[in-house]
Amino acid sequence: MPIELKVNGRIARVDDDGDTPLLWVLRDTLGLTGTKYGCGIAQCGACTVHIDGQPVRSCAFPIDAVGASAITTIEGAVGPEADAIRAAWVARDVPQCGFCQSGQIMSAIALLRTAPQPTDADIDRAMGGNLCRCATYNRIRAAIHDAARATATPT
Amino acid sequence: MTDQANGPRGFAMTRRRLILGGSLAGGAMIVGYAATHPAEIGGAILSGGGKDPPESAFGAFIRIDPDGQVTIVNRQQELGQGIHAGIAAIVAEELDADWARVRVIDARSNFRAYGLQGSAGSNSIASNWDLMRAAGAAARSMFVDAAALRWQVPRRLIEVRDGIVFHAASNRQATFGELLADAARQTPPQTPRLKTPDAYRLIGTDRVRRKDSLPKSTGAQRYAQDVRHPGMLIAMVAHSPRFGGRIARYDVSDAWRVKGVVDAFAIETGVAVVAETTIAARRGREALRIEWDDRAAEKRSSADLQRQYHDIAEGRSDLSPEDFAMRGEGAAPAADAIEFAFDFPYLAHAPMETLDCVAQVNGWNVKLTSGSHLPIVDQVQAARAALTLPGKVDVEVVPAGGSFGRRGILPADYIVEAVRIARRTRGRPVKLIWTREDDLTGGYYRPMSHHRVAVALGADGLPDQWCFRSVCQALLPVGGNAQAVEGMADSPYLSTARTIDGKLYTPDIGVPVSFWRSVGHSHSAMVMEHVIDQLARRVGRDPAAYRRQLYVRAGATRRIEVLDTLCEKGGWGRPIEAGWARGMAVHEAFGTTVGQIAEVRMDGGRPVVRRVVAVVDCGIAVAPDQIRAQMEGGIGFGLSAALHGKITLRDGIVEQTNFDTHPILRMSEMPAVETHILPRTTPPTGMGEPGVPPIAPAVANAALVLTGRATRGLPFAVG
Ligand code: FES
Ligand code: FES
Numbered sequence: 045m046p047i048e049l050k051v052n053g054r055i056a057r058v059d060d061d062g063d064t065p066l067l068w069v070l071r072d073t074l075g076l077t078g079t080k081y082g083c084g085i086a087q088c089g090a091c092t093v094h095i096d097g098q099p100v101r102s103c104a105f106p107i108d109a110v111g112a113s114a115i116t117t118i119e120g121a122v123g124p125e126a127d128a129i130r131a132a133w134v135a136r137d138v139p140q141c142g143f144c145q146s147g148q149i150m151s152a153i154a155l156l157r158t159a160p161q162p163t164d165a166d167i168d169r170a171m172g173g174n175l176c177r178c179a180t181y182n183r184i185r186a187a188i189h190d191a192a193r194a195t196a197t198p199t
Numbered sequence: 200m201t202d203q204a205n206g207p208r209g210f211a212m213t214r215r216r217l218i219l220g221g222s223l224a225g226g227a228m229i230v231g232y233a234a235t236h237p238a239e240i241g242g243a244i245l246s247g248g249g250k251d252p253p254e255s256a257f258g259a260f261i262r263i264d265p266d267g268q269v270t271i272v273n274r275q276q277e278l279g280q281g282i283h284a285g286i287a288a289i290v291a292e293e294l295d296a297d298w299a300r301v302r303v304i305d306a307r308s309n310f311r312a313y314g315l316q317g318s319a320g321s322n323s324i325a326s327n328w329d330l331m332r333a334a335g336a337a338a339r340s341m342f343v344d345a346a347a348l349r350w351q352v353p354r355r356l357i358e359v360r361d362g363i364v365f366h367a368a369s370n371r372q373a374t375f376g377e378l379l380a381d382a383a384r385q386t387p388p389q390t391p392r393l394k395t396p397d398a399y400r401l402i403g404t405d406r407v408r409r410k411d412s413l414p415k416s417t418g419a420q421r422y423a424q425d426v427r428h429p430g431m432l433i434a435m436v437a438h439s440p441r442f443g444g445r446i447a448r449y450d451v452s453d454a455w456r457v458k459g460v461v462d463a464f465a466i467e468t469g470v471a472v473v474a475e476t477t478i479a480a481r482r483g484r485e486a487l488r489i490e491w492d493d494r495a496a497e498k499r500s501s502a503d504l505q506r507q508y509h510d511i512a513e514g515r516s517d518l519s520p521e522d523f524a525m526r527g528e529g530a531a532p533a534a535d536a537i538e539f540a541f542d543f544p545y546l547a548h549a550p551m552e553t554l555d556c557v558a559q560v561n562g563w564n565v566k567l568t569s570g571s572h573l574p575i576v577d578q579v580q581a582a583r584a585a586l587t588l589p590g591k592v593d594v595e596v597v598p599a600g601g602s603f604g605r606r607g608i609l610p611a612d613y614i615v616e617a618v619r620i621a622r623r624t625r626g627r628p629v630k631l632i633w634t635r636e637d638d639l640t641g642g643y644y645r646p647m648s649h650h651r652v653a654v655a656l657g658a659d660g661l662p663d664q665w666c667f668r669s670v671c672q673a674l675l676p677v678g679g680n681a682q683a684v685e686g687m688a689d690s691p692y693l694s695t696a697r698t699i700d701g702k703l704y705t706p707d708i709g710v711p712v713s714f715w716r717s718v719g720h721s722h723s724a725m726v727m728e729h730v731i732d733q734l735a736r737r738v739g740r741d742p743a744a745y746r747r748q749l750y751v752r753a754g755a756t757r758r759i760e761v762l763d764t765l766c767e768k769g770g771w772g773r774p775i776e777a778g779w780a781r782g783m784a785v786h787e788a789f790g791t792t793v794g795q796i797a798e799v800r801m802d803g804g805r806p807v808v809r810r811v812v813a814v815v816d817c818g819i820a821v822a823p824d825q826i827r828a829q830m831e832g833g834i835g836f837g838l839s840a841a842l843h844g845k846i847t848l849r850d851g852i853v854e855q856t857n858f859d860t861h862p863i864l865r866m867s868e869m870p871a872v873e874t875h876i877l878p879r880t881t882p883p884t885g886m887g888e889p890g891v892p893p894i895a896p897a898v899a900n901a902a903l904v905l906t907g908r909a910t911r912g913l914p915f916a917v918g
Contacts, residue, residue, distance in 0.1 A: 060478070061458070068478040072433075077425035078418020080600070081477075082551050083635045087858035090551060118418035133416040137408055137824060140832055141279025142415030143551040143600025149416060168867040175858065177551045177601050178279050179835020181869035183828070 047107055051076070052120025062108030066100075067091045069107050070117060078118040078146050082175070089174030092147035093117050099154040101173075118146040125156040128194040132187035140178035148174045152188050161192050223383035230261040230338040230387060231272075232330070260334045261290060267362055267376040269296045274306040275323040276572050278602040279832075280887040281409050281825035282323045286331055288407040288821055289324075292399055293335030293391075296375070297362035303410050305596045324821060324883045325790065336391035338382075345381035346373060360400075396819055396880045407822040411598070422600050423570050426557045428628045432461055434620045435480040435632055437487050438469040441496035441851040442642055443709045446470065446489060453486040463487065466619045468612070473624060477632060497709025498851040501647070504708065505542060508649035511704045512668040523684045524667065524693065524701030532666045533655035537737060539730050540652075542912035543722045544845035546645035546715055547855070549863060552600020553638045554613040558621035559628040560585050565592040565618060566628075570599025572607030580611035584618040603836070604714035608643050609675065639861055640853040644846050645715030646672040648683065650726050657695070660738035661749065665693055667701040671722075672712050680705045682714075686723030686786065686892070691753035692731055710848070716836060717891040720788040724892030725899065725913065728784035732900040733909055742783060742900065743771050758785055760877060761794040761814050768875050769796030769812035779809075782901025784893035790884035791817040795834070795893040797870070799901035806898050806915055808838060808870040813890065818883040820876045826886050830874040833890020839864035841895040841913050 046057045051074060058073050065084075070076040070093070079102060082090030086104035093102045094116040129152050132138075139145045148171065155162055155170040162170070167185055176184070222229050262270040271287045283303040291301050339359055346364045347354035350371050357366050365372035375382075401407060414420040439445065449470050451463035459479025463472045472483035499507075511518055532538075557568040558581070565585045571577050574594045582589040599606055617631035633641065648671035657663035671683035681688075684703055693699055715721060735745035743766050750758045762785055765771070775781060778800050785794040798810045813830050820826055843862045847854045855861035899910040 060476075064478050068476065071425075072476045072478070075427060076418075077421070077427070080422075080552070081424065081632075082553070083858050085635075085857050085859060088551070088635075130413075130416045134412045137281075137412050137828065139279075139409070139412055139415035140281065140828060141551060141599060141601040142411065142420050143422065145415050146418045171866045175551070175863055175865065177549060177603075177836070177863060179832045179839070179864060179869060180828075181835065181864075181866045182831055182872060185866070 049107060049110055049115060050112065051115045052117060053114075058107070060107060063106045066093070066102040066105045066107050066110065066115070070102060070115075076117050076119055080143055080146055082144065082147075087173075087175075088144070089147040089151060090144050092150040092174065094121075094150060094154060097154065097157065099151050118150060121150065121153055123153075124195050125153045125191070128191035129153050129156065129187070132190040132194065135190065136183045136187045138180050138183040138187050140180055144174060144176045144178075148176065148184055152184070152191070155188065156192060156195065160195060162188060223380060226265055228263045228338075228341075228379050228383040230334055230341070232260065232334070260331065261294070261338050263338070263375050263379060265376045265379055267297070267300055267374050269294070269301045269362070269375070271301060271303050272306045273303050275327065276570075276574065276596060276602075277305065277411070277598040278570070278572060278606070278887075279599070280829060281822065282887075283411065284407055284409050284825055285324050285822045286327055287410065288401055289328065289331045290335035292401045293332050293394060294339045295359035295361065295400075296335075298401055298406055300362055301410075305598070323887070324885055328882050332393050333391055336393050337387040340388050340391050341382040341385040342375060342378050344385040345378045349373075349378070349381060402821050403819065403823060405824050408824065421597060422552055423555045423557060423568055423597055423630075424552055424600070424632070426568050426597075426630060428557070428559075431557070431628045431630055432473045432475065432624055433477045433480045433632060434471055434473045434617070434629050435484045435634070436466070436469045436471045436616055436620075436637070437484050437489055438637065438641065439491050439496065440640070441491070441493050441498060442711060444491040444493045444496040447492035448490040450488040453488065454483040457483040457486055459483075462623065464623060466616065468616055471616075471620050471623075473620060473629060480632070481634070493851070496851055497848075500849050500851070501544070501847040504647065504848070505649065508542075508647075508670040508706070511670045511706060512649055512651050516704075518704050518706060520668075520702035520704045521680070522701060523669075523681070523688045523703045524665070524699045526693075526696060527698035532653035533664055536653040536655040536664065536666070537734065538651065538653045539726075539733065539909070540911060541650045541722070541726055543648050543725070544847065544913070545647045545710065545712070546721070546840055546844045547639050547846050547861065548601075548603040548605035548643075548715055549638060549861065550599065550601030550603055550605055553635055554605070554633040554641070555631060556614050556617040557628055557630045558614075558617035559626065560618065560621040560624075561626050563587045563591050565621075566595070567592065567614065567617070568595045568597060569614060570602070570606060571596045572599065572602045572604070573611075576607070576609055577611045577614045580615050581618045584615045585622060603716040604718075605643060608713040612641075612643070635858065636856045639846070639855050639857065642711035643713040644710065645721055646674070646683070646712040648722055650722070652726060652730055654730065654734060656734065656738065660740065661695040661752070662692060662734065663696055664698045665696050665701070666699075668704070669702070670704045670706060672708050672710070673705050674712055674714060674718070682719040684723065685719040686788065687727060690727050691755040691758060692727060692749050694749065694753035709851075716833075717788055717888040720786065720888070720892040721837075721840070724784060724786040724788075725896045728786060728893065728896030729899045729903075729910060732782070732896075732903060736903070741772070746785060757792045757816050758787065761785055761792045761816055764875060764877060765794035765796055765812065765814040768814060768873070771796060778905075780901045780904035782897045782899065782904065784896040784900065786889075786892045786896075788889040788892055791815065791886060791889040793830075793889045793893050795897045797894065797897040797901050799898055799905065801902060801905050804916065805842070806902050808868075808898055810871045810873070811894065811897070812873045812875070814875045814877065815886070815889070816877045816879060817886050817889070818879050818881040820879070821883050823876055826876055827874045829886040830890040831872045833888065834872055834894045835864050835869055837891040837894035838868070838870070838898070841898060841915060842868065844914055
C-alpha cells in the first residue's frame with residue numbers, strides 16, 4: 045500500500061516498505077540527493093532533515109513513523125534563518141569536501157529557530173551530532189554567529 | 200619540492216614535453232598543451248584505444264567563451280582541499296582575467312591531454328605552478344597580439360586588467376569576448392613572460408575564494424553517491440570479516456527473495472548483491488549466508504602484533520633491517536643514552552562520503568563516475584578488471600566527499616569491485632556503495648608502527664648519538680619503505696650527532712595499508728618533536744631555544760623563521776592560567792614547514808585543547824584563505840587521530856565498525872585556530888597535509904609540562 049509523505053510542501057506517494065529509513069526514500073525514490081548517507085546509525089548527522097521543524101536523523105527514521113508530519117530537506121529549506129545560514133556559509137567558505145554540510149546546515153537552521161542568538165555552548169549542544177571529517181567546525185561556529193546577527197530584529 | 204615533475208610518490212613521472220596551442224572551437228578559444236612525444240613514458244599504453252579530448256587536438260586547460268566567461272580545466276582532484284581555487288587563481292593571475300567570471304571544471308581522466316592525473320604528496324599547487332602560469336600568460340599574450348593588430352599600436356603599450364584589454368593613450372578597450380576570434384588566430388608564445396610576485400593582483404589575496412561553496416551549501420553539489428542514471432542498479436558487497444579470507448561456501452537463495460534484489464553472485468573480493476534500491480541491496484546482503492575460509496587470513500590481534508613489533512625492535516626475530524640513517528660507526532647506544540618508545544595504531548581515513556563508484560561496462564568500453572583521487576590509476580585498474588585497454592575507460596571525475604588518501608590507493612579496490620560487478624549487469628550502470636561498516640573494516644589503513652629511540656647527549660647538551668629502531672609495514676609492494684621514516688631520516692635534529700644508527704624493519708602483515716593524510720609524517724613528527732622536548736627538559740633548557748640551537752647547527756633557516764614567528768605569535772614564555780600549558784612542535788612535510796603551539800589542560804588524563812597558533816611557510820601563498828582552511832582542517836584531523844583514532848584487531852577482526860565505536864573529533868573538541876602565513880616569494884608548496892603532523896606532539900609536549908609524564912603512543916590514553 046503506498047505511503048503518503050509530505051516532503052518540502054508537496055505530497056509524495058511512495059511504494060517503499062514502511063520500515064524503510066526515510067533517508068533512502070528521499071534519495072532513491074524521490075531523487076532528493078542533497079541529504080547524505082554517512083553512517084546509517086544516527087551517529088554522524090549527514091542525513092539530517094526536519095520533521096515538523098525538528099532536526100531528525102533520517103537514516104534511522106522509518107517512513108511509517110512520519111505520519112502526516114511535514115518533512116523538509118536541504119532542497120526545501122527556506123525562510124529567513126535558512127537564507128541567513130546559507131549566506132553565512134558561502135561568505136565564510138565553510139565547506140571543504142562539503143559532504144557533511146547539508147546536515148550541518150539543517151541542524152544550524154533548527155538551532156537558530158529555537159535559539160535566535162545561540163551561545164557557544166548552545167552551538168556545541170545543537171551541532172554535537174553533526175560530524176565533519178574535514179573539521180570545518182570553527183567556520184561552522186562563526187557562520188552560525190554571523191547568521192544569528194544577520195537575522196536579529198533590531199530593537 | 201618545487202620541481203614541476205613531482206609526481207605522486209611511488210610513480211616514475213617524467214617531465215612531459217609540452218607545446219602550447221590555441222584554437223577556436225565551437226566559438227570558444229581554447230588554450231592548452233600538446234605532448235610532442237607520443238611515445239613518452241606510458242603514454243602510448245595509457246591512451247591506447249582512447250580519443251583526444253573533444254574540443255581540440257590537445258588538452259584544453261583554458262576555455263574562453265564569446266561572452267567573456269573563462270573556464271579553467273582542473274586536472275587535479277577536488278577532495279575538499281580547495282585546490283580548484285588555487286589552480287584557477289594561478290591561471291587568472293597571468294591571464295589578468297576577471298575573477299568573478301572564472302569558473303572551474305574537473306578534467307576527465309585523459310593521459311594524452313593532462314598527463315598523469317593525481318593529487319598526492321600535497322603536490323598539486325607545486326606541480327601545476329609553471330604549467331598553469333604559462334598557459335594563462337600565453338592566452339593573455341594572444342589577446343594582446345590581437346589588440347595590437349586591430350588598433351595598430353605597439354603591443355608593449357597594451358595592458359590587461361580584469362578581462363579588459365586596453366590601450367590607455369588612445370583610450371581604446373575591448374573585452375576578451377570582443378577580441379576572441381582574432382586572439383584565437385595568434386600563435387601562443389612557447390615561453391611567455393611571467394609576472395614577478397610583486398606584480399600579483401589576485402594571488403595572495405583573500406579575493407581568491409572557493410568556487411563551490413554555494414552548491415555545497417544547497418545540497419546541489421553532485422557526488423558519486425548522488426549519481427542517478429536511468430536503469431541504474433545499486434550494489435553492495437559482503438567482504439570477508441578477516442583480511443585475506445576467502446569464500447568457502449555461499450548461499451544466495453534468501454537474498455534473491457528480498458524485494459528489489461536483482462542478482463547476487465560471488466566476485467573476487469566477496470559476494471555482491473545487486474538491487475533496484477540501496478535499501479534492497481543492504482537487506483539482500485544481510486540475507487546472504489557465507490562461510491569463509493580463513494586458512495590464509497590474518498588472524499592475529501593488535502596486542503599480538505604489538506608484542507611482535509617489540510620483539511622485532513629488540514632484535515628478537517629473523518627479520519633483517521635496512522639502514523635509513525647512518526653516520527660513523529654503527530655503535531650500540533651509549534651507556535647513558537636516554538631511551539624512548541612509541542606505539543602507533545592503524546588509522547582509518549573514514550572520509551564522510553563512504554567509498555562508492557558508478558560503473559558501466561559495454562563491451563570494451565567502460566564508463567566510471569567517481570570521486571577519484573588518482574584517476575589515472577583508476578583508469579588502468581578498471582581496464583584490467585574489464586579486460587580492456589585503459590584508453591577505453593572514461594573516468595568522469597566528480598568532487599569526493601573527502602579522501603585523505605583512501606581514494607588514492609594503487610589497487611583501486613572499490614573501483615575494481617564496481618567494474619567486476621558491472622561486467623555482470625550487461626550494460627546497465629551500477630552504483631557500488633560501501634557502508635560505513637565496510638569503510639572502517641575495509642583496510643588500507645595508515646600502518647601501525649613501533650619506534651625505539653636512544654639519544655646520547657654531548658657535553659653541550661645537544662644530541663651526540665641517535666639510534667632508531669622502527670617497525671612499520673611498507674605502503675607499496677615494491678620500491679622500499681622510505682615513507683615509514685620520512686621526517687626522521689632527514690630531521691635537522693640529527694645534525695649535531697657524531698654517530699647515527701637508524702634501522703627500519705618492514706614486517707609482512709596481512710592488513711592492507713596505504714597513504715593516509717601526511718603519510719609517514721603522521722607518526723615521525725610525534726617521535727621527533729616529543730623526543731626533542733624531553734631532551735630539552737633533561738638538560739634544563741627551554742624547548743624553543745633548544746630547537747633553535749639545533750636548527751642553527753643544521754642550517755635549517757626556514758624552521759628558524761617559522762619558530763621565531765611562532766614564539767612571538769603564540770605567546771611562548773608568557774604566563775598562562777593555572778592548569779593550562781603551552782606545547783609546541785615544528786615539522787616540515789612535502790616542502791612546507793609548519794609550527795604549532797597548542798594551549799592544553801588535562802581532564803581526567805585526557806588533553807583538552809582550547810587554541811592552536813600555527814605558522815606556515817609554504818612559499819608564495821596562492822590562496823591564503825584555503826591555506827588557513829587546510830591548517831584548521833589539518834589540525835582537526837590530526838587531533839581526531841591523537842584523541843580517538845585507532846583501528847584494532849581481535850583475532851583478525853576489526854573491532855571498530857561505525858562512528859559509535861570509532862569516534863571522530865566533534866565540534867566541542869575543536870580548538871580555535873589562528874594561522875600566520877609567512878610572506879614568501881619562493882614557488883608555492885602544498886598545504887593539504889602539512890598541517891596534520893605537528894598537532895599531536897604539540898599537545899603531548901603541553902601534557903608533559905602539566906603532568907611530567909611522557910606520551911608513549913597515540914591515541915592519548917584515558918585515565
Ligand atoms: S547517516 Fe544518518 S546520522 Fe549518519
Ligand atoms: S566538509 Fe568534509 S566532512 Fe564536513
